[in-house]
Amino acid sequence: MIELHQISECVWEIPKTGKMLVPGRIFASAKLIHDIRKDKSLEQVMNVATLPGIQKYSIAMPDIHWGYGFPIGGVAAMDVETGVISPGGIGFDINCGIRLLKTPLTVDKVKNKMKEIVAVLFNNIPCGVGSEGVAKCSTKDLQNIVKKGAAWAIENSYGLPSDIDHIEENGCLTQASLEFVSDRAIKRGALQLGSLGSGNHFLEVGVIDKIYNSKVAEAFGLFQNQITIMIHSGSRGFGHQICTDFLDKMQTALKKYEIYVPDRQLACTPLASDEAHEYLSSMAAAANFAWTNRQVMMHKTREVFESVLGVSQHEMQLLYDVCHNIAKFETYEIDGVQKKLCVHRKGATRAFGPNVQETPEKYRHVGQPVIVPGDMGRSSFVLVGTEKAMNQSFGSSCHGAGRQLSRREAVKQAKGRAIYRELEDKGVYVLSKGRHTLAEEMPQAYKDVETVVDSMDIEGLTYKVARIRPLGCIKG
Amino acid sequence: MSFCVISHTADVALDISATTKPKLFEEAAKGYQYLLLENQECHPLEDYIIQLEGNDHESLLVKWLSELAYIFETKQQIACDFKVLALKNNHLRAKVGFAPYDPKMHSIQKDVKAVTYSDLKIEKTSKGFKTRIVFDI
Secondary structure (H helix, E strand, O other): OOOOOEEEEEEEEEEOOOOOOOEEEEEEHHHHHHHHOOOHHHHHHHHHHHOOOOOOOOEEEEEEEEOOOOEEEEEEEEEOOOEEEEEHOOOOOOOOOEEEEEEEHHHHHHHHHHHOOOHHHHHHOOOOOOOOOOOOOHHHHHHHHHHHHHHHHHOOOOHHHHHHHHHHHHHOOOOOOOOOOHHHHHHHHHHHOOOOOOOEEEEEEEEEEEEHHHHHHHHOOOOOEEEEEEEEOOHHHHHHHHHHHHHHHHHHHHHOOOOOOOHHHOOOOOOOOOHHHHHHHHHHHHHHHHHHHHHHHHHHHHHHHHHHOOOOHHHEEEEEEEEEEEEEEEEEEEEEEEEEEEEEEEOOOOOOOOOOOOOOOHHHHOOOOOEEEOOOOOOOOEEEEEEEHHOOOOEEEEEOOOEEOOOOHHHHHHHOOHHHHHHHHOOOEEEEOOOOOOOOOOOOHHHOHHHOOOOOOOOOOOEEEEEEEEEEEEOO | EEEEEEEEOOOOEEEEEOHHHHHHHHHHHHHHHHHHHHOOOOOOOEEEEEEEEOOHHHHHHHHHHHHHHHHHHHHHEEEEEEEEEEOOEEEEEEEEEEEOOOOOOOOOOOOOEEEOOOOOEEEEEOOOEEEEEEEEE
């Protein structure tokens, strides 16, 4: 059994052993740790701790679970001079992320129309295996999408100009380029702009049923009984192909730069190398595609709400869009010195505290909104970043509930049950494309997200602002 | 020779074994096809020759399965018959029979988005070779 030392109520440390360069640090309650021990995720935390240039800790969030290479819920910050970039530490779905759209509507205005809303959303927003997007684009379009990110969508009438101010990095990483992106990735991307995809991606209509912090909720424009929409998706086949291509290149880089990794999925290259430059510009291209993808789907969602409920598109404002599979260059204090680091977040959300320049001006006095989806049957949360997260977790928080059942086990446990009916009995209308999707994604397949966000709250890395109860959901 | 689906918290893995390495690659492809279709029928209509280069057999295995996933996503062709014609240290040549994907006939069971290198090792056993491969789904 992996040795774990409890540092405080929700902080645990794996001591530095073997080839680990830093200790592991897990933010989770004792109950969550008991479950986390059941899979190989802690071993993966230790593997990440061996990567060259890693600073302070190999970190895991309370929603940590067994991934490939990095654990899902992992954070690793690398020194830009001595460290590496690992495409597996960002994942295949580059800039998989989530956004929350606010409406002026309250639950009493929509509860009798939920079935219709879900059906119209399902018909208007492509989802499912290999689904083609609503906004097919040419290679020329893709060049502009990569260059401009979400702004491309707004220029092409998919959204409001103000949306840009409410997206991490304003929806565009400036180092993005198609120069090192394969034709295969371009082909996959061109087909899929404006589509949810499958797996755990979703679009969910919900209602705020609890406000924890009225001052922050007010700053975020959130109120009791408010109808909201969450959109969770990423860079689709474009990002997947970029990661696949660069994982292959990194296998060669391991030999070239004589880097040892305990798992080939962690294959990496020095941040100062040409290979890193090529990957980072391509990763940024996929990130910009993902922001555009979510922007296009949000526009379609606004159209649906306008047509079904008569609410003006301008009245539906974006709270924020966060990415949870990404590498970012950020500056943190290490041993009393300000250092530029490359922060890998694989299933973790940036959670900047108050008075940080990167946070939108209207939220800067309270901190960055952090959106944490739960499951289809229970709840999701809006949190706010804190100063403590900047010191303890490289400005990071959790990204979801985290799976507790494998997809196979979930399907087994769902056998003979009508999950859609169980959800409908709870007042949640769900439509999905895939035969096993609802079983694989049923609420019991996930940890209770409230226990996850509470672990962060107890340690003061993020604070709860509002809870959202699901009303309707579409899935691939 | 066999493949076996293994539970993985977020994704899915296959345990594969075979008497020879070329057969291991064929079994892995059958396992991929199983993830896609389970036991639904699939009859190849056209054969294609696939040639791939890689650093070693593990990277060739990832590329081999990634190639089949790419062809499914972009050409809507399901790989359903496999014959490895040559396997060297850094080269694979195989004949693959494809059937067109028809949503009326085929219900896709798992959307295989990518093939990972996670803990990937091809190991020699007393009966041949074995490996475990994790898919991103």
